[in-house]
Amino acid sequence: MRQGLVIVNTGNGKGKSTAAFGTLFRAWGRGMRVGVIQFIKAETGNWGEIRAARQLNIDWHAMGDGFTWESKDIDKSIEKIRRAWTFAQEQIVNGKFDLVILDEMTYAFHDGLLDVNEVVAWLKEHKPSELHIIITGRDAPPELIDYADMVTEMHEIKHPYTRGIKAQPGIEF
Amino acid sequence: MRQGLVIVNTGNGKGKSTAAFGTLFRAWGRGMRVGVIQFIKAETGNWGEIRAARQLNIDWHAMGDGFTWESKDIDKSIEKIRRAWTFAQEQIVNGKFDLVILDEMTYAFHDGLLDVNEVVAWLKEHKPSELHIIITGRDAPPELIDYADMVTEMHEIKHPYTRGIKAQPGIEF
Numbered sequence: 001m002r003q004g005l006v007i008v009n010t011g012n013g014k015g016k017s018t019a020a021f022g023t024l025f026r027a028w029g030r031g032m033r034v035g036v037i038q039f040i041k042a043e044t045g046n047w048g049e050i051r052a053a054r055q056l057n058i059d060w061h062a063m064g065d066g067f068t069w070e071s072k073d074i075d076k077s078i079e080k081i082r083r084a085w086t087f088a089q090e091q092i093v094n095g096k097f098d099l100v101i102l103d104e105m106t107y108a109f110h111d112g113l114l115d116v117n118e119v120v121a122w123l124k125e126h127k128p129s130e131l132h133i134i135i136t137g138r139d140a141p142p143e144l145i146d147y148a149d150m151v152t153e154m155h156e157i158k159h160p161y162t163r164g165i166k167a168q169p170g171i172e173f
Numbered sequence: 174m175r176q177g178l179v180i181v182n183t184g185n186g187k188g189k190s191t192a193a194f195g196t197l198f199r200a201w202g203r204g205m206r207v208g209v210i211q212f213i214k215a216e217t218g219n220w221g222e223i224r225a226a227r228q229l230n231i232d233w234h235a236m237g238d239g240f241t242w243e244s245k246d247i248d249k250s251i252e253k254i255r256r257a258w259t260f261a262q263e264q265i266v267n268g269k270f271d272l273v274i275l276d277e278m279t280y281a282f283h284d285g286l287l288d289v290n291e292v293v294a295w296l297k298e299h300k301p302s303e304l305h306i307i308i309t310g311r312d313a314p315p316e317l318i319d320y321a322d323m324v325t326e327m328h329e330i331k332h333p334y335t336r337g338i339k340a341q342p343g344i345e346f
Binding site: 011022 | 184325338
């Protein structure tokens with residue numbers, strides 16, 4: 001009997017989004033219907049994972065604008081994050097997916113761009129019981145961790161940046 | 174300029190192998206040549222990730238026999254792990270790959286099935302400088318961590334097993 005899990009990948013290390021994409025790969029291998037909504041990555045990005053998704057006709061929506069707190073147009077950035085959540089809500093209830101990934105969503109909870117209590121309350125009421133959801137990003141709020149079924153923290157032990165090695169295509173993006 | 178990284182995903186949490194498969198997905202999306210050698214998973218397995226790899230013609234070799242210390246034929250299990258390392262060495266030097274994943278290899282270091290110092294010395298001498306390698310598994314030995322460029326520890330915060338929820342196909346396997 002399938003039970004839809006709410007999975008959170010958080011922490012300061014690598015592998016939060018990457019493990020979500022590994023789960024997507026695994027689920028896709030079983031013929032499951034998978035969808036990705038990215039809250040921060042910009043629609044103009046051409047990352048390895050997006051290229052893979054395109055080749056496999058996987059539903060993939062990068063809806064951010066590379067949001068940072070130094071964003072030139074903060075209102076536009078906030079608007080994009082809110083639009084991503086509205087779109088995510090539609091995808092969660094429309095029955096089209098077995099697994100939905102909400103990539104880098106936790107950043108939307110910081111400083112109240114989205115209210116974590118409202119999001120959890122909405123998910124409790126509307127998430128189909130068989131749908132799996134993965135939420136990624138640093139500093140997952142306690143309310144989200146409390147609601148989730150599975151939470152993993154990716155902890156950085158060693159990173160090549162510290163030795164001056166640049167991010168490698170295909171590995172880190 | 175590409176620099177081949179040695180990446181280790183370790184820790185007691187989920188996502189060590191899964192993040193490696195996510196990296197594979199990303200690298201595959203960039204047209205990189207990827208190969209997987211599994212030290213524990215049995216060749217008879219039909220996991221989601223193996224099904225995905227089969228559909229994409231990805232080189233994937235599950236060479237273990239689900240090894241545990243309760244194995245009925247421990248000599249056979251050890252022999253399989255040694256054979257996996259020999260095969261891995263061939264794949265590392267043959268120039269066929271941009272990324273090689275050595276999945277669940279760390280278990281081979283426990284109790285000396287493979288000698289971590291010998292493996293690291295061999296990699297230092299033979300790994301092509303542009304080849305990326307990902308090694309996964311719990312309790313990565315200090316010698317391996319010392320050699321690696323990037324090390325992430327996956328730490329379990331919450332797991333559905335503890336609430337009696339069974340592993341879900343497509344998500345955990």
